[in-house]
Amino acid sequence: DARVTQTPRHKVTEMGQEVTMRCQPILGHNTVFWYRQTMMQGLELLAYFRNRAPLDDSGMPKDRFSAEMPDATLATLKIQPSEPRDSAVYFCASGLGPPNTGELFFGEGSRLTVL
Amino acid sequence: AQKITQTQPGMFVQEKEAVTLDCTYDTSDQSYGLFWYKQPSSGEMIFLIYQGSYDEQNATEGRYSLNFQKARKSANLVISASQLGDSAMYFCAMREGRGYSTLTFGKGTMLLVSP
Numbered sequence: 001d002a003r004v005t006q007t008p009r010h011k012v013t014e015m016g017q018e019v020t021m022r023c024q025p026i027l028g029h030n031t032v033f034w035y036r037q038t039m040m041q042g043l044e045l046l047a048y049f050r051n052r053a054p055l056d057d058s059g060m061p062k063d064r065f066s067a068e069m070p071d072a073t074l075a076t077l078k079i080q081p082s083e084p085r086d087s088a089v090y091f092c093a094s095g096l097g098p099p100n101t102g103e104l105f106f107g108e109g110s111r112l113t114v115l
Numbered sequence: 116a117q118k119i120t121q122t123q124p125g126m127f128v129q130e131k132e133a134v135t136l137d138c139t140y141d142t143s144d145q146s147y148g149l150f151w152y153k154q155p156s157s158g159e160m161i162f163l164i165y166q167g168s169y170d171e172q173n174a175t176e177g178r179y180s181l182n183f184q185k186a187r188k189s190a191n192l193v194i195s196a197s198q199l200g201d202s203a204m205y206f207c208a209m210r211e212g213r214g215y216s217t218l219t220f221g222k223g224t225m226l227l228v229s230p
Contacts (some may be wrong), residue, residue, distance in 0.1 A: 106160035
Protein backbone atom coordinates (compact mmCIF):
# COMPACT_ATOMS: atom_id res chain seq x y z
CA ASP A 1 0.00 0.00 0.00
CA ALA A 2 1.87 3.08 -1.25
CA ARG A 3 1.89 6.03 1.09
CA VAL A 4 3.80 9.18 1.92
CA THR A 5 5.91 8.69 5.03
CA GLN A 6 6.84 11.56 7.33
CA THR A 7 9.16 11.68 10.32
CA PRO A 8 9.01 12.63 13.09
CA ARG A 9 5.29 12.40 13.84
CA HIS A 10 5.68 14.62 16.87
CA LYS A 11 8.45 17.00 17.87
CA VAL A 12 8.74 19.25 20.90
CA THR A 13 11.69 21.59 20.93
CA GLU A 14 12.87 24.79 22.47
CA MET A 15 13.01 28.13 20.73
CA GLY A 16 16.26 28.57 18.81
CA GLN A 17 16.81 24.88 18.10
CA GLU A 18 17.10 23.43 14.61
CA VAL A 19 14.25 21.21 13.45
CA THR A 20 14.43 18.85 10.49
CA MET A 21 11.38 17.10 9.10
CA ARG A 22 11.70 14.33 6.55
CA CYS A 23 9.38 12.97 3.92
CA GLN A 24 9.49 9.93 1.66
CA PRO A 25 7.13 10.53 -1.26
CA ILE A 26 5.29 7.74 -3.02
CA LEU A 27 7.63 5.96 -5.42
CA GLY A 28 7.17 7.29 -8.93
CA HIS A 29 5.54 10.56 -7.94
CA ASN A 30 7.30 13.55 -9.47
CA THR A 31 5.81 16.39 -7.43
CA VAL A 32 6.37 17.00 -3.73
CA PHE A 33 4.75 19.65 -1.58
CA TRP A 34 5.20 20.94 1.95
CA TYR A 35 2.12 22.46 3.61
CA ARG A 36 1.74 23.93 7.07
CA GLN A 37 -1.56 23.73 8.94
CA THR A 38 -2.54 26.03 11.79
CA MET A 39 -5.92 26.91 13.28
CA MET A 40 -5.57 30.54 12.25
CA GLN A 41 -4.19 30.20 8.72
CA GLY A 42 -5.45 26.79 7.66
CA LEU A 43 -3.35 24.94 5.08
CA GLU A 44 -0.58 27.08 3.62
CA LEU A 45 1.82 26.04 0.88
CA LEU A 46 5.45 26.32 1.95
CA ALA A 47 7.34 24.67 -0.90
CA TYR A 48 6.79 22.74 -4.10
CA PHE A 49 9.19 20.50 -6.03
CA ARG A 50 8.84 19.01 -9.47
CA ASN A 51 11.30 16.32 -10.50
CA ARG A 52 13.31 17.34 -7.42
CA ALA A 53 13.68 20.96 -8.61
CA PRO A 54 12.21 23.65 -6.36
CA LEU A 55 9.45 25.48 -8.21
CA ASP A 56 7.71 27.58 -5.61
CA ASP A 57 8.83 28.45 -2.11
CA SER A 58 7.20 31.88 -1.96
CA GLY A 59 5.15 30.85 1.08
CA MET A 60 8.23 29.96 3.10
CA PRO A 61 10.02 32.39 5.44
CA LYS A 62 13.41 32.33 3.73
CA ASP A 63 15.42 33.54 6.67
CA ARG A 64 14.75 30.47 8.76
CA PHE A 65 13.17 27.81 6.57
CA SER A 66 14.79 25.72 3.87
CA ALA A 67 13.45 22.84 1.80
CA GLU A 68 15.46 20.37 -0.27
CA MET A 69 15.15 17.13 -2.18
CA PRO A 70 18.54 15.45 -2.05
CA ASP A 71 17.14 12.52 -3.99
CA ALA A 72 13.83 11.26 -5.36
CA THR A 73 13.04 9.35 -2.18
CA LEU A 74 13.68 12.11 0.34
CA ALA A 75 12.42 15.63 0.90
CA THR A 76 13.47 17.68 3.92
CA LEU A 77 12.15 20.80 5.59
CA LYS A 78 14.46 22.56 8.03
CA ILE A 79 13.75 25.36 10.44
CA GLN A 80 16.74 27.12 11.98
CA PRO A 81 16.31 28.76 14.40
CA SER A 82 12.83 27.65 15.39
CA GLU A 83 10.37 30.05 17.01
CA PRO A 84 7.11 29.47 18.95
CA ARG A 85 5.11 30.79 15.99
CA ASP A 86 6.39 27.85 13.94
CA SER A 87 4.27 25.50 16.06
CA ALA A 88 1.98 23.75 13.58
CA VAL A 89 1.36 20.50 11.75
CA TYR A 90 3.59 20.16 8.71
CA PHE A 91 2.33 17.99 5.90
CA CYS A 92 4.25 16.52 3.03
CA ALA A 93 2.29 15.49 -0.04
CA SER A 94 3.24 13.94 -3.36
CA GLY A 95 1.53 13.55 -6.70
CA LEU A 96 1.81 13.16 -10.42
CA GLY A 97 1.72 15.94 -12.97
CA PRO A 98 -0.28 16.06 -16.19
CA PRO A 99 -2.18 14.32 -17.62
CA ASN A 100 -3.19 13.18 -14.12
CA THR A 101 -5.74 15.17 -12.12
CA GLY A 102 -3.21 16.66 -9.76
CA GLU A 103 -4.58 14.86 -6.73
CA LEU A 104 -2.18 14.99 -3.80
CA PHE A 105 -1.44 12.13 -1.45
CA PHE A 106 -0.66 13.37 2.03
CA GLY A 107 1.53 11.99 4.77
CA GLU A 108 0.25 11.81 8.32
CA GLY A 109 1.93 15.07 9.23
CA SER A 110 4.61 16.17 11.67
CA ARG A 111 3.22 18.00 14.69
CA LEU A 112 5.79 20.56 15.84
CA THR A 113 5.66 22.38 19.15
CA VAL A 114 8.24 25.07 19.82
CA LEU A 115 8.41 26.18 23.44
CA ALA B 116 -9.49 37.69 -3.02
CA GLN B 117 -9.73 34.23 -1.59
CA LYS B 118 -9.38 31.49 -4.16
CA ILE B 119 -11.52 29.01 -2.22
CA THR B 120 -14.32 30.02 0.13
CA GLN B 121 -16.05 27.67 2.51
CA THR B 122 -18.68 29.71 4.33
CA GLN B 123 -19.82 27.07 6.83
CA PRO B 124 -17.42 26.77 9.78
CA GLY B 125 -19.52 23.92 11.18
CA MET B 126 -22.39 21.71 10.13
CA PHE B 127 -24.55 19.25 12.05
CA VAL B 128 -26.42 16.35 10.53
CA GLN B 129 -28.21 13.31 11.84
CA GLU B 130 -27.08 9.87 10.92
CA LYS B 131 -28.56 8.57 7.64
CA GLU B 132 -29.45 12.05 6.42
CA ALA B 133 -27.80 13.82 3.49
CA VAL B 134 -25.68 16.92 3.96
CA THR B 135 -24.26 19.53 1.58
CA LEU B 136 -20.98 21.32 2.27
CA ASP B 137 -20.55 24.53 0.34
CA CYS B 138 -17.53 25.63 -1.67
CA THR B 139 -17.11 28.54 -4.04
CA TYR B 140 -13.97 29.29 -6.00
CA ASP B 141 -12.38 32.13 -7.88
CA THR B 142 -10.21 31.67 -10.95
CA SER B 143 -9.77 33.20 -14.37
CA ASP B 144 -8.36 29.98 -15.81
CA GLN B 145 -10.56 27.94 -18.14
CA SER B 146 -8.88 24.73 -17.09
CA TYR B 147 -8.86 23.86 -13.42
CA GLY B 148 -9.62 21.04 -11.02
CA LEU B 149 -11.59 20.93 -7.80
CA PHE B 150 -10.96 18.52 -4.96
CA TRP B 151 -12.48 17.60 -1.64
CA TYR B 152 -10.44 16.18 1.20
CA LYS B 153 -11.53 14.80 4.57
CA GLN B 154 -9.48 15.26 7.73
CA PRO B 155 -10.68 13.15 10.66
CA SER B 156 -9.55 13.82 14.21
CA SER B 157 -6.53 11.57 13.65
CA GLY B 158 -5.18 14.28 11.36
CA GLU B 159 -4.52 12.60 8.03
CA MET B 160 -5.80 14.18 4.81
CA ILE B 161 -7.94 11.79 2.79
CA PHE B 162 -8.83 12.49 -0.84
CA LEU B 163 -12.55 12.11 -1.52
CA ILE B 164 -13.51 13.33 -4.96
CA TYR B 165 -12.32 15.30 -8.00
CA GLN B 166 -14.08 17.41 -10.62
CA GLY B 167 -12.39 18.78 -13.71
CA SER B 168 -13.57 22.08 -15.17
CA TYR B 169 -14.35 20.44 -18.51
CA ASP B 170 -16.19 17.48 -17.00
CA GLU B 171 -19.82 17.68 -18.06
CA GLN B 172 -21.09 15.22 -15.50
CA ASN B 173 -20.98 15.79 -11.76
CA ALA B 174 -18.40 13.55 -10.12
CA THR B 175 -19.56 10.77 -7.84
CA GLU B 176 -17.64 8.40 -5.57
CA GLY B 177 -19.81 6.11 -3.51
CA ARG B 178 -21.77 8.24 -1.03
CA TYR B 179 -19.95 11.39 -2.16
CA SER B 180 -21.05 13.54 -5.06
CA LEU B 181 -19.91 16.92 -6.22
CA ASN B 182 -22.58 19.43 -7.26
CA PHE B 183 -20.61 21.40 -9.85
CA GLN B 184 -22.19 24.66 -11.01
CA LYS B 185 -19.62 26.26 -13.27
CA ALA B 186 -21.44 29.52 -13.94
CA ARG B 187 -21.84 30.10 -10.22
CA LYS B 188 -18.29 28.89 -9.53
CA SER B 189 -19.48 26.51 -6.90
CA ALA B 190 -18.43 22.94 -6.15
CA ASN B 191 -20.49 21.70 -3.25
CA LEU B 192 -19.89 18.30 -1.70
CA VAL B 193 -22.96 16.17 -1.04
CA ILE B 194 -22.67 13.29 1.40
CA SER B 195 -25.63 10.95 1.27
CA ALA B 196 -26.72 8.67 4.12
CA SER B 197 -24.35 10.21 6.66
CA GLN B 198 -22.50 7.89 9.02
CA LEU B 199 -20.92 8.59 12.41
CA GLY B 200 -17.51 8.07 10.79
CA ASP B 201 -18.16 11.03 8.50
CA SER B 202 -17.57 13.39 11.42
CA ALA B 203 -14.46 15.27 10.35
CA MET B 204 -13.10 18.46 8.85
CA TYR B 205 -13.73 18.80 5.12
CA PHE B 206 -11.58 20.88 2.80
CA CYS B 207 -12.30 22.10 -0.69
CA ALA B 208 -9.25 22.73 -2.89
CA MET B 209 -8.48 23.94 -6.40
CA ARG B 210 -5.73 23.35 -8.94
CA GLU B 211 -5.49 26.07 -11.59
CA GLY B 212 -4.26 25.56 -15.12
CA ARG B 213 -3.52 22.47 -17.18
CA GLY B 214 0.05 21.91 -16.18
CA TYR B 215 1.83 21.27 -12.96
CA SER B 216 0.24 23.32 -10.23
CA THR B 217 -0.28 23.51 -6.51
CA LEU B 218 -3.52 22.98 -4.63
CA THR B 219 -5.05 25.95 -2.83
CA PHE B 220 -7.25 24.98 0.10
CA GLY B 221 -10.25 26.56 1.75
CA LYS B 222 -10.49 27.04 5.52
CA GLY B 223 -12.60 23.94 5.92
CA THR B 224 -15.98 22.94 7.35
CA MET B 225 -16.32 20.82 10.48
CA LEU B 226 -19.06 18.21 10.07
CA LEU B 227 -20.56 16.51 13.10
CA VAL B 228 -22.84 13.52 12.58
CA SER B 229 -25.10 12.67 15.50
CA PRO B 230 -26.83 9.34 16.17
